[in-house]
Amino acid sequence: MNCSGGGRSVADMDMVKEKFSKLLLGEDMSGSGKGVSSALALSNAITNLAASVFGEQRRLQPMAPEQKARWTKEIDWLLSVADFIVEFVPSRQVAEDGSTMEVMITQQRRDLLMNVPALRKLDGMLLDYLDSFSDKQEFWYVKKNDNESEKGDAAEQSDKWWLPTVKVPPEGLSDSTRRWLHHQKELVNQVLKATMAINANVLMEMDIPEAYMETLPKNGKSTLGDSMYKLITDDYFDPEELIATVDLSNEYNIVDLKNRIEASVVIWQKKMQRDGKWGHGVSHEKRGRFEGRAENVLLLLKHRFPGISQSALDISKIQYNRDVGSAILESYSRTLESLAYTVMSRIEDVLHADALAQDPKNGDSMRMPSLTTDDTDTVVQDAKDEMGRLGRMEPVNSTLFDYVGPRDGTIETMILGSQDPQGKKLSKISKIGTKRYSYLDKLENLGGARSPISRH
Known part of the structure; x- marks a missing residue:
């Protein structure tokens, strides 16, 4: 953080002092000690900064220079806290007489050392992708209050009434532009998966x-309901059958299903820790199988509906977390995840307008951006393979962590199989690491994906 010289630096220094004083006071400016924890204050600061900078990203266009400069500068201030979160690690030192000794030195905590540089590179990649959408594209936008002849397919976007309407030529986009948009969508999709x-x-x-545990009932059956509980504990289990029993046409029902399944898993885990058994005559093996089934359903929901709000468990964890390092990683990855989803949604809007121009019968196509349309077995197996490689710190070929590179030095460029000369190349990012690599414990490295918070 360089604040030396010039009037601008003095103003920046004053802003830094104000921001960090609010963080130290836990957002309670009265100084009475009733503020939130430092972790939550920092999480809120990153969240609010992202909301103010990216909240108006309603079009596929480069960010305004002043907004980009503000984001780059202020996120750097907030992330600087992570530089001082350290741990002791052994190191060999050579004495003057040539003898070696092992001493403990400090270095940045491992999860921050690996993930903060990775998130910074993902951040830069997203901004670069936005920069590629200049005013010379074949699509444009009209305001909602324009006349009917200019609105075109506005009626088709009534579910997004706050967004300007996408317009494309009457015959649709050219083949080269269409290919380029699909290419950009895939690039953004990889960033979304990483975050x-x-x-x-x-x-x-x-x-x-x-506080979350106290809100739960005594058993998972009452949380799930009789019919859903029976499906999960039956001899034959099909996640698709369980999902089909719930109306997932609106976000409230999707979040409610996530809440119920997550609550049941937590209840089962707590019973095992407390009693060493689960119910009458239910073995540890069966309990693990049922828990794994519930996790498979959660995984499918997270992959099919990446843009939905956080679950009650996620919100509770963020609210009561006291680890400042975890708060930085969670809030920074969440805001980038939300931005990536927003950009992908805007690309989907353009592709949808193009599909309508080619054939009005395509009105229902591509309305819900999703990470995958594969069947259940493919989604679950891909997640297991992906998180298993993460656990061994191996890159995943041709998908998410294929784009992993060194933390320092020049960012290497991946050669992508696109013949379009306009196609931007996807830069490699730092390796991504955490302490464990499963979404919830005891599930054979089955990974999950969380949804961005709704206010972004």
Whole structure:
């Protein structure tokens, strides 16, 4: 953080003092000690900064220079806290007489050392992708209050009434532009997957608050309901069958299903820790199988609906977390995840307008951006493979962590299989690491993905 010289530096220094004084006071400017924890104050600061900078990103266009400069400068201030979160590690030193000795030195905590540089590079990649959408594109936007002839397919976007309407030529986009947009969507999709993976693992590491535990019923059956409980504990289990029993046409129902399943898993885990058994005549093996089934359903929901709000468990963990390092990683990855999802949604809007121009019958196509359309077995197996490689710190070929590179030095460039000369290359990012690599414990490295908070 360089604040030397010039009037601008003095103003920056005053702003830094104000921001960090609020963080130290826990957002309670009265000084009475009734503020929130330092971790939550820092999490809120990153969240609010992202909301103010990215909240108006309603079009596929480069960020305003002043907004980009503000984000780059202020996120650097907030992330600087992570530089002072350290741990002791052994190091060999050579004495003057040539003898060696092992001493303990401090270095940045391992999860921060690996993930903060990775998130910074993901951040830069997202801003670069936005910069690629200049005013010379074949699509444009019209305001909602324009006349009917200019609105075109506005009626088709009534579910996004706050967004300007996308317009494309009457015959649709050219083949080269269409290919380029699909290419950009895939690049952003990879960033979305990376940020979701980091965020899911950070949240998994956070302790479950006692306040959340106190809100839970005594058994998982009452949380799930008789019919859903029967489906999970039956001899034959099909996640698709369980999901089909719930109306997932609106976000409230999706979040409610996530809340119920997560609550049941926590209840089962608590019963095992307290009693060493679960119910009457239910073995540890069966209990693990049922818990794994519930996790499979959660994984499918997170992959199919990446843009939904956080669950009650996630919100509770963030609220009661006291680890400042975890708060930095969680809030930074969540805001980047939300921005990536927003950009992908805007690309989907353009592709949808193009599909309508080619054939009006495509009105229902591509309305819900999703990370995957694969079947259940493929989603679950890919997640297991991906998180298993993470656990061994191995890059994943051709998908998420194929784009992993060194933390320092020049960012290498991946050769992507696109023939479009306009296609931007995807830069490699730092390796992503956390302490554990499963979404919840005891599930054979099955990874999950969390949804960005709704206010972004």
